Amino acid sequence: MSKAASRANGASTKRLAEDGDICPVCKSSRYLNPNMRFRVNPECYHRMCESCVDRIFSHGPAACPIAGCKRTLRRARFREQTFEDLKVEREVDIRKRVARVMNKTESDFETLRDYNNYLETVEEITWNLILKIDLEATEKRLRLWEEAQKAEVESINSTVSRRLHTATDTVDPQSDTARVILKKSGVQRKALGPSSANTPEPGAMDTGLKDTGFTFAGLKKRVAPEPEKPFDPYGGWNIEPQYYTVMDDYDVDFISGAKTDVHHLAGGYDIRDFYSRALCEAFSGFGVFVEEEVIARENQASGDVGVGTQTAATVADGGKEVNMDDIF
Amino acid sequence: MKLTEDDLYRTSTQFKHWSFTPSQLAAQRLQTNIQASERVKAAVQRQRAQRAKQLDPASASESDRNGTPVPLDREVNCLTVAEEKKLVDTFCEKAIELGGFFKFPIEVTATGIQFLRRFYLFNSPMTYEPQTISRSAMFVANKTEGHHMPLEKYAAGFPKATSEQVLAPEYLLVQALRFNFDIRHPFRALKGGHLDMIEMARGNAYTFASHILKTAALLTDAYFLYTPSQIWLSAHLLADELLTLFYLSTRLPPSSPLHSKTLTTLRSCAALLSSHHTFTSPTTSAADKAAKDKKEKEEVQLLIKKLRQCRDPDKLDLVKLNQAQKRDAVDGEGLEEKKAKRRKLEREGYQKEADSFWGPELPRRENGAGGK
Numbered sequence A: 001m002s003k004a005a006s007r008a009n010g011a012s013t014k015r016l017a018e019d020g021d022i023c024p025v026c027k028s029s030r031y032l033n034p035n036m037r038f039r040v041n042p043e044c045y046h047r048m049c050e051s052c053v054d055r056i057f058s059h060g061p062a063a064c065p066i067a068g069c070k071r072t073l074r075r076a077r078f079r080e081q082t083f084e085d086l087k088v089e090r091e092v093d094i095r096k097r098v099a100r101v102m103n104k105t106e107s108d109f110e111t112l113r114d115y116n117n118y119l120e121t122v123e124e125i126t127w128n129l130i131l132k133i134d135l136e137a138t139e140k141r142l143r144l145w146e147e148a149q150k151a152e153v154e155s156i157n158s159t160v161s162r163r164l165h166t167a168t169d170t171v172d173p174q175s176d177t178a179r180v181i182l183k184k185s186g187v188q189r190k191a192l193g194p195s196s197a198n199t200p201e202p203g204a205m206d207t208g209l210k211d212t213g214f215t216f217a218g219l220k221k222r223v224a225p226e227p228e229k230p231f232d233p234y235g236g237w238n239i240e241p242q243y244y245t246v247m248d249d250y251d252v253d254f255i256s257g258a259k260t261d262v263h264h265l266a267g268g269y270d271i272r273d274f275y276s277r278a279l280c281e282a283f284s285g286f287g288v289f290v291e292e293e294v295i296a297r298e299n300q301a302s303g304d305v306g307v308g309t310q311t312a313a314t315v316a317d318g319g320k321e322v323n324m325d326d327i328f
Numbered sequence B: 001m002k003l004t005e006d007d008l009y010r011t012s013t014q015f016k017h018w019s020f021t022p023s024q025l026a027a028q029r030l031q032t033n034i035q036a037s038e039r040v041k042a043a044v045q046r047q048r049a050q051r052a053k054q055l056d057p058a059s060a061s062e063s064d065r066n067g068t069p070v071p072l073d074r075e076v077n078c079l080t081v082a083e084e085k086k087l088v089d090t091f092c093e094k095a096i097e098l099g100g101f102f103k104f105p106i107e108v109t110a111t112g113i114q115f116l117r118r119f120y121l122f123n124s125p126m127t128y129e130p131q132t133i134s135r136s137a138m139f140v141a142n143k144t145e146g147h148h149m150p151l152e153k154y155a156a157g158f159p160k161a162t163s164e165q166v167l168a169p170e171y172l173l174v175q176a177l178r179f180n181f182d183i184r185h186p187f188r189a190l191k192g193g194h195l196d197m198i199e200m201a202r203g204n205a206y207t208f209a210s211h212i213l214k215t216a217a218l219l220t221d222a223y224f225l226y227t228p229s230q231i232w233l234s235a236h237l238l239a240d241e242l243l244t245l246f247y248l249s250t251r252l253p254p255s256s257p258l259h260s261k262t263l264t265t266l267r268s269c270a271a272l273l274s275s276h277h278t279f280t281s282p283t284t285s286a287a288d289k290a291a292k293d294k295k296e297k298e299e300v301q302l303l304i305k306k307l308r309q310c311r312d313p314d315k316l317d318l319v320k321l322n323q324a325q326k327r328d329a330v331d332g333e334g335l336e337e338k339k340a341k342r343r344k345l346e347r348e349g350y351q352k353e354a355d356s357f358w359g360p361e362l363p364r365r366e367n368g369a370g371g372k
Ligand SMILES: [Zn+2]
Pocket: A023, A024, A025, A026, A027, A028, A048, A049, A050, A051, A052
């Protein structure tokens, strides 16, 4: 567009204009004003210099000064141009906008084919927007889709948070906390339509009946993630003592001091940790008969040669030289 | 997935790499002794040959004039296995005193002693001097047990030792330990057992057992042959036999087949612990003990004198060796010619390998970028 406009100018200014060195509004050129900077507004992508933007739009929204364009522009939306070609600039903007809404990934679909079909649709509406085909209808569908997605995420979030609340306190759902959450999700639902406002379970909201703008075959339904299990530092292993049982408390002189000592207690020290550790150590190896097990281990090691951890045992056999570097 | 106390112990390096049968221990010590003796003999031979070459033009009488009579042809009298062990044991005992002098916690001293014992299982006192090594072992033990001790302060505690002397054998030691720093001690175990037993009886068995653990248990091969659990129970058995037996029967019913086996193991461990000269049962008199200690001391004096005669001449100055190792210096006495050559070859090998991969080094341009 701007290119076409500048071509109409004289041949001498053509090159300069194409390089973007003359403001189409005030005709001042960079030749005279080296600090001149250009701005575009994503509403119509007409370029003009910064001082024109300041002059025309400082008192609020105004019409675009370029002839033939009557769009209302706001000063805040003027920005620096990223791409030299304004068509590219516009396409990138549109793609950004579409990508923010159409943000499914392959894992969201049952099959790769479904995903590809989805991508095809996305590309189609992108080009519709770029080429201005069915502009209004496409925009509307996009908006509907965005809202539907938002509502879905919100309903999942509310189930997760409700799960958290029920996990932490066992109060019935009519309690204050539960009502607060319901109210919050109610706000979301109001945006969608008045019909769902009275539905007690937000997850039960039937999105299939509503117009979501698009329907994609093979799109998995969003499900709330499984509640996280408490972290187990031992990876499923636990110590089951065979020889002892730890009691809650022991009355022994050498620990009576530590039980009340603020230096111990301040850091969260629990004397029972000492009990279980000491008792575990007391019997750790109680049933390990070294002589027997070492011989058994050796017999096994001679079966499979090259077990690294067994080398010490085999070395001790006296047969082989100990594999140790003489560092000196 | 369940783990028992025994499984936990089986995962330790102490069990995996440092537990032996008595015959294995004896065999290993013998082998170490033979290797070290051969080495010492060879090294002394070489030195004599060198000296002979230097002295060749002069007459033999000249060496007499220097006042250093060289016992030219006498065979080196090397230490025996038993003598070696005695020496190591002595220095372990001295390590306890050392720990007491620096007021180290018992865990630090105990770990240091076990390091020392492990080290001398594969190395001979003839090759590496026990005093030097024990200094390093105690210092490494400090670091292992998380007991902070600045090197300078530590080194200053010895009348004639520098920081370098403490550090020089460190890598050697740590390598001989196969980087296994974890030592399972029976001290906390004894406390745990005490907790468990306290319900049955209150006595001074704990104090005595603890004393055994801090002396005899450290100074014998107990750590190599038994598990910490068995060691503390044996010590307790020596301290209060009736109580320990009763306690054992509550933990392990006498009907169990393990009961008699455990008891045999404990008894043999107890025998080992009580065989050490530091062990004093309530029945030994003070005079007996003094006599025993005196005899022990005399024996050790003799051994140390003997050790001086048969030290490996290659390993006398560890500090210098360590520096040479670090610098990779080829000069003179530090590295043998063979080793230096090997290293040089290795270096060239790496270079060649790199060249074949990256291509040879680019020829350097002489006059900057402007050359033709
Ligand atoms: Zn302008």
